[in-house]
Amino acid sequence: MSSNPTINLRDLVILIADSSSYVRMISHSMLRGFGANKVLEVGQTGALLQTLSAQKIDILLCDARLPPYGGLVLTRTIRRNADNVNRTMPILLMSSDTREVAIKSARDAGANMVIAKPMSPKSLYDRLAWIAFSSRNFVDTDSYFGPDRRFKIEGYPGGVGRRKGDKVEEVGQEVGPALAQDDIDSLFSATRTG
């Protein structure tokens, strides 16, 4: 993939799901600028699920806080529904919460990518291009259905294993600072295949 690939969004059915009509308008404007000509909008979960059951959608841009259930619950619901034709569609979650714990939750729900709000044309375009050009297997287990989340495992330093004397440490709940978009991207980039 070249460093600045071109994507062709013509005739792709793109669904924007956000409770803010202004955010939908801005996202729609960006997509039109990118060449998209079939963009649908919904403002809440019920309308989203109705749309997904009525037609094939090529990609979903969904707010992580879409009322009333939120984008993560929706993503899990879409991924777990074996009867829905949209089960494997790319899901791009839009979120202002970019703490590592939040990003990992989105990834573990089955999202393909998280884009930080407020968005810019560049950040949206590059995430769409990444989804278009990154080949990624899907994983189907009892507890997860979605893009392969596995990452390169470095192992313990020096190649040695865990020491017998090491005790299990109780650590507090991970909160963490807000991640930059590049750090978010790296959490979604699987580096191990197999």
Place this chain on the structure above:
Amino acid sequence: MADSTKGDAAIFPIDTRFQQMARRPGGVPRERALDGAQRHIDELKPEFNNWLSRELKELAVSIQQVISNPSDATVLERAHQVCCQLRDVGGTMGYELVTFVADNLCDILDAIKAGATCDKNMIDCHMDALALARTDAYRNLRPEQVPEMTSGLRRMVELAIASSARESK
């Protein structure tokens, strides 16, 4: 599609319609696409100031309701929703300070939800900062260009979060 039985993991390649179609030749070249998107956003800017005025009025009403009754989950949620919209839109439309202040205010409202004391002075400071952030003198500034304002507001958020942590113990 591969099936998985209990305890097994099925791994299979996916080439979605989005990927197939998006990779077709004939798309708008990236730089032109970005310029096109920015032009569409710029067309929205004249109306954005009116939208911002309406949202700030609505936020002011919601915030007064929160101050009068901070334990009311409905009014807190409504104020939070309006604040989120300001945060989500400001930066995209070039009003980065609006996003910064709204983001801060969202954190304070979250802290109030978690049990922090509703400090009227703290909230008034943020509402004043929002009003300032949309003026001609401030609208094009980034948060790092006004450290006195932004560091003061961040300090208030830290105090609010510390207060909610104390209340939850």
